[in-house]
Amino acid sequence: MSRITLKHSRRTMMLALVILLSLCLLPTKSHAEADNESLNSSIAWDSLSPQQQETLGSIKDRWNSLPPERQQRLSKGANKWANMEPEQREQVKERLNRFKNLSPEEKSEVKENMRKFKNLPPEERKALRERWKNMSPDQRKEFRERIKNMKPEERKQLREQMREKRMQMKRERRERKEN
Numbered sequence: 001m002s003r004i005t006l007k008h009s010r011r012t013m014m015l016a017l018v019i020l021l022s023l024c025l026l027p028t029k030s031h032a033e034a035d036n037e038s039l040n041s042s043i044a045w046d047s048l049s050p051q052q053q054e055t056l057g058s059i060k061d062r063w064n065s066l067p068p069e070r071q072q073r074l075s076k077g078a079n080k081w082a083n084m085e086p087e088q089r090e091q092v093k094e095r096l097n098r099f100k101n102l103s104p105e106e107k108s109e110v111k112e113n114m115r116k117f118k119n120l121p122p123e124e125r126k127a128l129r130e131r132w133k134n135m136s137p138d139q140r141k142e143f144r145e146r147i148k149n150m151k152p153e154e155r156k157q158l159r160e161q162m163r164e165k166r167m168q169m170k171r172e173r174r175e176r177k178e179n
Contacts (some may be wrong), residue, residue, distance in 0.1 A: 052082070
């Protein structure tokens with residue numbers, strides 16, 4: 001595989017990873033409101049369910065030194081993990097392994113894209129999540145392939161189109177608020 005193809009493949013995987021992680025990991029507004037109320041309180045290890053303790057067992061020794069908000073996120077993540085179908089768990093494991101194998105630069109790019117997604121207005125994040133959820137597995141695969149096969153100029157053009165669409169949505173929201 002050529003370096004360019006490999007680089008495009010990694011970028012495609014990073015984009016897909018960002019989208020999938022953001023869909024799975026970012027809370028909805030109602031969850032975020034509930035989180036704010038409990039972020040300041042630590043969670044005792046013994047108060048975790050047996051399933052949570054099993055999932056988080058590798059960090060048991062460090063648990064009490066973690067900030068309360070990190071404990072909250074890990075606790076919720078362990079709950080999500082417990083409620084996933086085995087196939088979903090395997091997909092998450094695969095994505096995390098791919099992430100672990102990225103270069104530091106690529107990991108930084110993924111994290112930056114996650115921050116950008118997180119900073120989008122809640123309506124836009126929700127719309128993107130819904131759009132992704134409503135795609136069939138074939139449509140998702142096609143989307144990944146399309147991004148993977150794009151030339152850098154085409155990706156840049158797509159980003160610009162997306163930026164324009166966001167700006168248009170912001171203008172429309174402002175207009176609705178004014179009326």
